[in-house]
Amino acid sequence: MDxxxxxxxxxxxxxxxxxxxxxxxxEFAPLVGVGGPGSEHDHVxxxxxxxxxxxxxxxxxxxWPRSHGxxxxxxxxxxVFHEEYAAAGGPARLDHISEHLLAPTLIAFGSPEQCQRHxxxxxxxxxxxxxxxxxxxxxxxxxxxxxxxxxxGDQWRINGQKIWTSLAHIADWCFVLARTEDTxxxxxxxxxxxxxMRQEGITIRPIRQLTGTSEFNEVFFDDAVxxxxxxxxxxxxxxxxxxxxxxxxxxxxxxxxQLAFRGELDAVIAAARETGAIDDPxxxxxxxxxxxxxxxxxxxxxxxxxxxxxxxxxxxxxxPTLKLLWAPWHRRLGELxxxxxxxxxxxADDAPYELSRLQxxxxxxxxxxxxxxxxxxxxxxxxxxxxxxxx
Amino acid sequence: MDYxxxxxxxxxxxxxxxxxxxxxxxDRVLAVMGESGNDRETWDLLADDMGLAGLxxxxxxxxxxxxxxxxxxxxxxxxxxxxxxxxLSHTVTAGVLARALPxxxxxxSVAEALTTxxxxxxxxxxxGVGLDASVRAETTGAECRLDGVVEHxxxxxxxxxxxxxxxxxxTETYLVDADQPGVRVEPRMTLDQTxxxxxxxxxxxxxxxxxxxxxxxxxxxxxxxxxALAAESxxxxxxxxxxxxxxxxxxxxxxxxxxxxxxxxxxxxxLAVAVEAAESAVVHAEWAASHDYGDVPVLAPIAAATAVEAxxxxxxxxIQLHGGIGxxxxxxxxxxxxxxxxxxxILGGATRARRTAARxxxxxxx
Numbered sequence: 006m007d008x009x010x011x012x013x014x015x016x017x018x019x020x021x022x023x024x025x026x027x028x029x030x031x032e033f034a035p036l037v038g039v040g041g042p043g044s045e046h047d048h049v050x051x052x053x054x055x056x057x058x059x060x061x062x063x064x065x066x067x068x069w070p071r072s073h074g075x076x077x078x079x080x081x082x083x084x085v086f087h088e089e090y091a092a093a094g095g096p097a098r099l100d101h102i103s104e105h106l107l108a109p110t111l112i113a114f115g116s117p118e119q120c121q122r123h124x125x126x127x128x129x130x131x132x133x134x135x136x137x138x139x140x141x142x143x144x145x146x147x148x149x150x151x152x153x154x155x156x157x158g159d160q161w162r163i164n165g166q167k168i169w170t171s172l173a174h175i176a177d178w179c180f181v182l183a184r185t186e187d188t189x190x191x192x193x194x195x196x197x198x199x200x201x202m203r204q205e206g207i208t209i210r211p212i213r214q215l216t217g218t219s220e221f222n223e224v225f226f227d228d229a230v231x232x233x234x235x236x237x238x239x240x241x242x243x244x245x246x247x248x249x250x251x252x253x254x255x256x257x258x259x260x261x262x263q264l265a266f267r268g269e270l271d272a273v274i275a276a277a278r279e280t281g282a283i284d285d286p287x288x289x290x291x292x293x294x295x296x297x298x299x300x301x302x303x304x305x306x307x308x309x310x311x312x313x314x315x316x317x318x319x320x321x322x323x324x325p326t327l328k329l330l331w332a333p334w335h336r337r338l339g340e341l342x343x344x345x346x347x348x349x350x351x352x353a354d355d356a357p358y359e360l361s362r363l364q365x366x367x368x369x370x371x372x373x374x375x376x377x378x379x380x381x382x383x384x385x386x387x388x389x390x391x392x393x394x395x396x
Numbered sequence: 397m398d399y400x401x402x403x404x405x406x407x408x409x410x411x412x413x414x415x416x417x418x419x420x421x422x423d424r425v426l427a428v429m430g431e432s433g434n435d436r437e438t439w440d441l442l443a444d445d446m447g448l449a450g451l452x453x454x455x456x457x458x459x460x461x462x463x464x465x466x467x468x469x470x471x472x473x474x475x476x477x478x479x480x481x482x483x484l485s486h487t488v489t490a491g492v493l494a495r496a497l498p499x500x501x502x503x504x505s506v507a508e509a510l511t512t513x514x515x516x517x518x519x520x521x522x523x524g525v526g527l528d529a530s531v532r533a534e535t536t537g538a539e540c541r542l543d544g545v546v547e548h549x550x551x552x553x554x555x556x557x558x559x560x561x562x563x564x565x566x567t568e569t570y571l572v573d574a575d576q577p578g579v580r581v582e583p584r585m586t587l588d589q590t591x592x593x594x595x596x597x598x599x600x601x602x603x604x605x606x607x608x609x610x611x612x613x614x615x616x617x618x619x620x621x622x623x624a625l626a627a628e629s630x631x632x633x634x635x636x637x638x639x640x641x642x643x644x645x646x647x648x649x650x651x652x653x654x655x656x657x658x659x660x661x662x663x664x665x666x667l668a669v670a671v672e673a674a675e676s677a678v679v680h681a682e683w684a685a686s687h688d689y690g691d692v693p694v695l696a697p698i699a700a701a702t703a704v705e706a707x708x709x710x711x712x713x714x715i716q717l718h719g720g721i722g723x724x725x726x727x728x729x730x731x732x733x734x735x736x737x738x739x740x741x742i743l744g745g746a747t748r749a750r751r752t753a754a755r756x757x758x759x760x761x762x
Contacts, residue, residue: 080397274760292754297702297750314399314400314401315400317634384661388665388668392661395645
């Protein structure tokens with residue numbers, strides 16, 4: 006057991022820190038601290054440029070295998086990258102889905118052609134993806150999807166609707182879980198399709214959230230098409246492939262999110278000082294708890310994402326465990342954030358509905374315990390797969 | 397970063413686990429705690445036969461020079477059985493001595509006294525620990541004598557040595573030999589009968605002051621106690637959760653195992669998450685205590701807060717999820733429940749521990 010950073014890790018840290026200091030300046034200076042919860046639409050065009058800039062410097066796909074253009078950065082190094090990125094105030098990323106969800110799925114299940122076609126473009130920051138999973142009738146019960154795709158010559162023809170699709174309006178491609186087979190099993194009917202977004206058969210409608218902003222969208226497929234080769238794995242294998250993406254979503258990719266949390270907590274503490282709420286013992290206690298739990302959240306992520314450490318025979322489930330730690334934590338932070346504002350929390354900064362950062366944090370964090378697998382689903386997964394409790 | 401246990405560490409853990417499974421099943425714990433509260437025979441096996449008495453102490457006094465990672469593994473296994481053994485005080489005292497010994501100036505009477513104490517501990521001498529000891533010290537030349545009453549000495553009854561930490565006017569740590577006229581030991585019955593306490597009455601008791609160069613050793617003793625209790629709590633929590641899950645799997649009502657009811661599943665899932673968080677906090681604190689002292693003042697109280705809440709919540713749920721039998725003397729649930737609450741009270745509660753950590757890290761003051 007050795008919890009020290011190696012010399013290589015320290016060098017890597019210096020490298021990232023230096024690059025951020027040299028590059029988050031000039032034309033990109035307006036991006037510092039931009040794009041957090043409830044502000045996903047801020048400076049999108051400049052952030053698209055920033056993705057290409059990160060890509061050209063080799064900072065996308067650092068965790069990918071070298072055979073697919075990555076640096077094979079260790080888990081620790083990926084943590085270090087996220088820490089230094091967050092410390093420098095790097096803007097919220099737009100390539101999260103592309104780099105951390107779709108790319109690992111292609112690496113695991115994609116054909117050489119698919120990898121060759123998409124991975125270099127994702128690495129360059131030139132290709133963005135959105136995720137076509139949930140539907141109005143299929144949220145927690147993802148297998149209940151009804152979007153259909155049928156073979157039509159050398160194409161798939163897709164009809165249906167996806168919902169809660171982040172970044173659909175700027176994405177180039179979408180990976181779509183669709184029903185393609187006619188077998189008996191619910192799961193065995195599904196296929197994982199890769200679909201270009203900019204086509205006549207796809208319509209995007211933003212969903213207005215309770216924050217007043219629209220991060221999520223509905224995506225309608227009306228005879229949308231994609232080449233017959235744009236299926237990952239075999240037709241009918243889509244469930245297995247989709248599950249892999251979900252597991253990745255709940256793993257290492259949550260790290261950059263967690264690291265922004267310290268900045269938010271600092272903002273809450275600063276606000277508490279300004280309003281005097283910090284002198285209220287109950288507020289002080291909540292701050293101390295939030296801070297302690299954030300330390301432990303990071304410790305738990307580091308320990309569990311490194312794989313089983315031999316301290317228990319039980320199946321460790323880092324994804325569900327970490328989601329059940331960070332999502333409720335973040336929601337409580339949102340509650341604390343608005344509580345320290347006192348009456349100021351009841352008024353908006355400006356018409357029509359300009360809310361402050363802390364107000365947006367309060368509203369937006371309601372979603373954290375719902376998306377990416379609700380808290381209720383995560384508990385059921387831990388109970389069944391982790392503890393072995395009977396169905 | 398590598399969190400995995402070495403094969404030696406796994407062997408150590410497995411050996412203690414086997415010993416405890418063999419000698420301290422819960423009905424035996426119930427029997428022992430109704431008598432002396434201290435299973436001397438098992439202690440001798442652990443301390444002498446397995447050589448764990450000297451785990452933390454340097455080789456110069458016959459110790460194994462192991463770290464808090466190793467002692468943490470032992471603590472977890474003992475915690476899992478709510479073992480009526482004085483290993484907790486032992487490991488805190490040994491940890492304090494291990495820190496003080498290298499810095500004690502050579503060839504002085506204090507160094508000699510500390511070395512002698514360390515050698516006795518390596519040979520299996522037992523200790524009792526009393527923090528918040530309000531005693532008055534009188535130092536004449538090389539001799540230090542204590543007067544006062546220490547209400548709560550953990551593992552005090554039958555101990556050969558006492559480690560006392562007083563905080564007024566400054567933090568001072570003392571080693572006191574039990575076998576001397578100036579020391580009167582009054583055993584106290586405890587809520588958690590597996591961990592007894594004693595009241596000490598000191599009248600001109602000869603004491604050896606314990607100091608380390610770089611930080612008040614009293615703070616170190618307090619933090620070692622936090623880490624040790626946290627480690628023990630994690631072991632207890634894991635064992636109790638497994639016991640409870642097992643029960644939910646076999647107990648049937650309404651034609652199905654009650655573990656298939658979602659409400660109970662979800663509550664168990666929350667406990668499973670809490671114990672992983674606690675484990676993570678304790679692992680980091682143990683590592684810091686073994687390699688990088690600087691972080692310990694913050695990481696120790698964080699580990700304590702996290703572990704004690706996970707333990708207390710699991711112990712409470714264990715009684716509830718076992719239904720009526722969880723409320724009986726015969727069932728092991730109350731052993732954990734009482735150990736969890738006593739641990740919480742000894743630590744001063746999770747809220748205060750978080751406050752201590754946050755204060756030391758300057759969270760509110762910036």
